[in-house]
Amino acid sequence: QLLPHRDSPGTRVAGTEVRDWPGTGWRGAIEGFYGVPWSHESRLDQLSFYGEHKMNIYVYSPKDDPYLRERWREAYPPDELARIAELVERARAHHVEFTYALSPGLSVCYSSDADVQALNDKFQTLWDIGVRTFAVPLDDISYTDWNCAADEERFGTGGGAAGAAQAHLLNRVNREFVRTHDGAEPLQMVPTEYYDTTPSPYKKALAEQLDEDVLVEWTGIGVVAPVMTVAQARDAREVFGHPILTWDNYPVNDYAQDRLLLGPFNGREKGLPGELAGITANPMNQAAASKIALYTVADFAWNDAAYDPRESWAGALAELAGGDGRTTAALRAFADASYGSALNPGQAPELSAAIAAYWDGGDDDALDDALSALEAAP
Template sequence: MTRRIGLPLLAATLMSSFPVAAHAATRPAIFPAPAELTLGSGAMTLGRTVTLSAAPGTDPATVAVVEQILKDAGVATAQRSGRDTARIVIGRADAALVRRALAGITPDAQPEGYTLTVTPATNTIVLAGHDADGLFHAAQTLRQLVARAELPALTIRDHPAMPVRGTIEGFYGKPWTMTERARHLDFLATVKANTYVYSPKDDPYARDRWREAYPAATLAQLGTLAAVAARDHVDMVYAISPGPSICFSAPADLRALEDKFDALRAIGIHRFYVALDDIEYTKWNCDADRTAFGPSGAAAAGKAQAQLLNAVQAGLTRRDPKAPPLIMVPTEYYDAKETPYKAALRQYLDPKVVVQWTGTDVVPPAISIPDAKAATKAFGRKTLLWDNYPVNDYAQSAGRLLLAPYARREAGLSGELTGILSNPMNQEAPSRVAVTGVVAFAWNDRDYDPDRTQAFAARALAGDDDAATAALLTFFDTQHLAPTFGSQPWQEQAPRLHALLDRVRDALARGDAAARRAALADLTRAADDLANAPDTIRAGVADPSFAEQARPWLDATALWGRALQQAAAGLGAADAGSPAATRYFAAARALAAQAAAINSIPGATRIDGPIRIADGVLDRFVADAPGLIAAPAATE
């Protein structure tokens, strides 16, 4: 009798026939890409229990983060070493315990830098931070490493290319809730961001009623949020927008700004921002400014704003000599053309004040090193980029989630910018896809890969589930278009689906029967993937808020997927000479009409509108399908 060999036994039998290197190390995918990663020889496993040794003075909160990461990976921690137990050493790189564990390896010495080593020979992992932030970032890298069954021998020396990385909640329309902000801060921690700017345009106490104190309940909520940010090693910055009504020369208005900042400092917020965007500078808000600065105009506005901001900066320094510098966004925040306003701001504004700039336009299609150099010249300092992506509060983005990878920003911008802040969407969880790319680029712009980073963002949302990750990437492709304020988008719509549908059209046009059948089979599989993606996403995402905030887009995707299924069936029937093709094509049109009628959630975005799914690609193919193969006439 012949004995059947099971797959595990068969694999073992085959492997025993070939020489296999023990614990062959493979390079792990770490996001953001580390500045330096060197593989060693061999690999190690953690087992069920590890010994965790923290150097004296290590932040207990970071120790707790490491313990939770290990717990989530199924590993318990102990304080005493057991036989053959892996050892994890954490602490500042200058601590004696950490220096000994590094065994002669020179640690990264940059701000927010860290060194992480995995040494199978001694069964040891070391997390060494140049500072407290760096050690926290090292823990986030460990989070990614322990997702593997085996940890390869390696040394990572890593630090950010840009000092400021994160988001500015600066959109119009419904602000995020405090719960959404807290979730966003927790997310920012995992991708090594370090800045969140609170600047919702629809907060009345930050704009229209900026002189008024916050109600006690709101102030308490902001204090709670500041505590979450501190726990996540993210600087929470408070932005105020007094421009529509401020009198730049009035001492009372300066005191109102300082009083607002004092109240926020008392609840744990220590960095501040004055936003002067989206205001008129062709008129003064008070007669005193006319007396102080002369007739209204661009140059006078630049001088008046600089005088106010300089006074605010001086007040911050008086209260705390170590306070981080004030940030501002100017009225001319886009392009880098020389103007009387920019010249005045450059001449009079304190060099310590950080200036934000949105690039070559409000929503720039690309940003190059020469663009950033021009901005440095125009504003008299390196700028902090306010990148209006993936924000969707303007007319051209109505009905869209913006889920394309962050792209068309030139490697090397880290030499010309102080950092990048992404302006996200009204939908917090879907915003994480693009924000992951923004932060990864700011961390290491020279080794940034848009597509691989987007795949990492999908896997993070999916909680490492393969099916949900694939479904998310299918869904992201239908929301790939990135509009500008002009008529031409800066990223095309649905490139994966578009390429497939073009291949189908080409195969049908060539007239080769075998190629035609293969193309229709590919089309059917793609239609099935599209139709099934929404249910897979709803069942698989780790954070249900993604599915909640993307609900109408997922509903419409399911219908469009079914429409494509019917179109594929119609083409198959037509190819086989079946009169049923007409019925399939009619069903496709009906489903497409249902999908096109779905609207965004009322009030969730500044501009409501019909949901757009792979528009210009999917809808066009469904409409064209009946004419691609001549279908036989239906008989009575």
């Protein structure tokens, strides 16, 4: 991009200094939604897209994969393991860290040597195909009911006991697998209380007993956080006692499956990335449509100081429309009509502005243009 392109030898090259760096270390997406899964081809395409936008992590946690949750102890059939290996290779080719997230919480016995070994054995099969980053999500489970009597005997009952049990399991995986494999990235975990910063016996147990190098994932204040601030991130780091990697539930729409969420990443305070180990966004069931929001997530995570949600959103639309003006206009009208969300409370801001102008001053031309754009859009 900087060097002149000439057909003949000889040219002058200006001296140039480029200074650029990301606002936070990990920047990417976590495929962690419920409902209709992405296809293998969509996952491959997403990994290429992440690399193109300087996103460097993808967390493989699809709820449709039975070998991640219900059948977590079982090895993958060869054909399914081969597909994951293809994803790992695509990720590596685009400088994206493929993270494998195994969720044993529905049936694990935390005090069981056999279950610890099962976790480590499963991770080894993924290590053998090139995975170097691992996670153990313990979300969306009950910690008031044990899966085995031995856990109650060893840890007791209540939130503090659950935190101690989880820390015990994770520490063993961390010490017996992650730290014994040269080149492995720090272990990640999702706590059962992942959605606030309220002190609790559970969080206290994790803060005090979980190995300090384990990354804790957190969704903000609420499962879908309308805003996320520097102060909240500092509170999360304080209450969990560990580096925080956000699991940001935008633009995920598994809780609103009759809608697409096509607005930009919003409501995140400037300075937030610097307080975090990283930002991962949970996308929609619709992989291609998720790229609008993910483009803006990438912009914010790389340079939050200069981030402008509307400007980034416009850039996403232009890129995804291939630079064609008519397609960009059609996509913008469509995305405007699907703009509203917890992060973007104003529904259809451009169409709403045309309607407001009509009622305020009788500007029927602007409203006709906005409605005609929707009608004519392919």
